[in-house]
Amino acid sequence: MYVCSCFGITEKQVREHADTGACTPRQIAGACKAGTDCGSCVRRIQALLGRGACPRRESLDTLGPADVPAVATGSEPQIAEAA
């Protein structure tokens, strides 16, 4: 099935580029131009990459909590808004 109709790029081609190291829509665009014309396919490419098409993404998923930078959890004290 075509992902990028502007350049005739298929899901299979996107996955192949992901397998060879393209882990972002920008890297996919660098590999095959998909997403560089009308841009309507970028979300679909992002979705394909988000489904584990990229081998490097798996290594990110296996990181432990100590490896991930701290982010706001919502339990921090809230700053009152100015009246």
Ligand code: FES
């Ligand atoms: S459909 Fe991919 S750039 Fe237009």
